[in-house]
Amino acid sequence: MSNHTVEDFAIIRQVNVMRIKESKEQGQKVVGIYCTYCPQELILAAGAIPVGLCGTSEAPIALAEETLPRNLCPLIKSSYGFAAGDTCPFFHFSDLVIGETTCDGKKKMFELMQEIKPVYVMQLPHVHQNENSFNLWVEELRSLRTWLEKNLDTTITDEGLWKAIDEINQETAAAKAICDINQMNPPPISGLDLLTITWSRSFNSNKAEVIEMLKGLREEYINNTVTDNIGRPRVLLTGCPVGLGSEKVVRLIEEAGGSMVAMENCSGYKTLELQTERNQDDPIVALARKYLQIPCSCMTPNPYRMELLERMIEDFRVDAVIDLTWQACHTYNIEAHDVGRLVKSKNIPFLHLESDYSNSDLESLKVRIEALLEMVEK
Numbered sequence: 001m002s003n004h005t006v007e008d009f010a011i012i013r014q015v016n017v018m019r020i021k022e023s024k025e026q027g028q029k030v031v032g033i034y035c036t037y038c039p040q041e042l043i044l045a046a047g048a049i050p051v052g053l054c055g056t057s058e059a060p061i062a063l064a065e066e067t068l069p070r071n072l073c074p075l076i077k078s079s080y081g082f083a084a085g086d087t088c089p090f091f092h093f094s095d096l097v098i099g100e101t102t103c104d105g106k107k108k109m110f111e112l113m114q115e116i117k118p119v120y121v122m123q124l125p126h127v128h129q130n131e132n133s134f135n136l137w138v139e140e141l142r143s144l145r146t147w148l149e150k151n152l153d154t155t156i157t158d159e160g161l162w163k164a165i166d167e168i169n170q171e172t173a174a175a176k177a178i179c180d181i182n183q184m185n186p187p188p189i190s191g192l193d194l195l196t197i198t199w200s201r202s203f204n205s206n207k208a209e210v211i212e213m214l215k216g217l218r219e220e221y222i223n224n225t226v227t228d229n230i231g232r233p234r235v236l237l238t239g240c241p242v243g244l245g246s247e248k249v250v251r252l253i254e255e256a257g258g259s260m261v262a263m264e265n266c267s268g269y270k271t272l273e274l275q276t277e278r279n280q281d282d283p284i285v286a287l288a289r290k291y292l293q294i295p296c297s298c299m300t301p302n303p304y305r306m307e308l309l310e311r312m313i314e315d316f317r318v319d320a321v322i323d324l325t326w327q328a329c330h331t332y333n334i335e336a337h338d339v340g341r342l343v344k345s346k347n348i349p350f351l352h353l354e355s356d357y358s359n360s361d362l363e364s365l366k367v368r369i370e371a372l373l374e375m376v377e378k
């Protein structure tokens with residue numbers, strides 16, 4: 001038995017702040033990232049520590065609104081507010097930051113963030129399967145490699161990159177394996193625990209350790225009989241990223257008697273089927289191929305998201321789908337139309353929610369989620 005618990009994941013963030021502080025004192029560099037399109041492998045191969053900086057808390061939003069428009073996605077405002085107020089230890093310790101041109105709000109916010117820290121904004125093409133887009137993306141990753149080498153005063157070797165690719169591939173496979181056990185009925189992992197595991201794992205900079213933790217906890221779940229979650233409607237959550245601090249919809253699903261069996265968003269399953277293939281000579285080409293497949297709504301068109309959702313609805317035996325859009329996120333908001341069409345074609349109840357990080361709409365969200373769960377046939 002491995003003795004790993006969800007609590008080990010719940011404290012990763014806190015533990016890792018101390019570790020990063022110590023590593024910084026010993027001269028190691030830290031690179032902050034905001035998006036799953038950012039190839040962490042380049043940062044690891046540069047000998048630096050990658051840390052996720054996406055804001056999931058309401059606390060820094062008021063400060064952000066002194067600079068940014070109020071009518072902007074809360075994730076962007078929260079992320080910027082943490083940076084402007086220097087209230088996130090991970091941002092504080094970051095020597096460099098990598099942003100990207102996923103959505104308009106983010107890419108314009110990064111222009112302002114450049115006044116606080118050195119920010120490299122990756123120019124992400126918005127078409128999955130197009131030779132020109134692919135070539136552009138390969139060149140962009142080469143530029144990022146050069147920028148990291150210059151700013152971290154190091155050399156990123158192909159050998160180091162392949163080693164980092166292997167590590168991230170293993171971590172991704174281990175994360176997928178633990179999420180997949182919720183295909184069982186009843187699902188062994190509650191929605192909040194699933195979020196705690198998948199969101200918190202990204203804060204552990206020791207990849208070997210987090211892989212071992214994921215495998216160990218999976219074993220614990222497999223070996224223990226599940227008595228909770230029996231007969232609860234099985235809900236799939238999709239849409240904008242959710243983390244601890246912005247988990248109100250996950251909480252409401254569980255409180256209303258549902259069981260969130262899977263999340264398709266970036267804190268969940270969106271990238272977990274993607275592995276960097278080793279069938280190329282050039283690791284940058286291999287990385288470009290993987291990352292350009294990520295089914296984010298900033299891609300146009302974005303067929304892989306519908307394919308992934310369709311598979312997940314089957315594999316996780318889903319009874320209802322909730323699509324959560326953060327206010328002012330135009331790409332996910334518009335794509336909710338296609339998601340709704342897909343879900344309804346399966347004769348499964350569907351609910352599209354638009355919200356922010358505040359608790360002002362808790363009551364109306366609760367009523368709508370309860371109504372959705374009542375539609376699930378017993």
Ligand code: SF4
Pocket residue numbers: 034035036037102103240241266294296297298
């Ligand atoms: S939803 Fe899109 S923009 Fe946001 S973190 Fe995921 S890939 Fe990046």
Ligand code: SF4
Pocket residue numbers: 073074075076102103104105106240241298326328329330331332
């Ligand atoms: S949730 Fe939407 S608007 Fe917000 S950062 Fe992600 S893609 Fe952009």
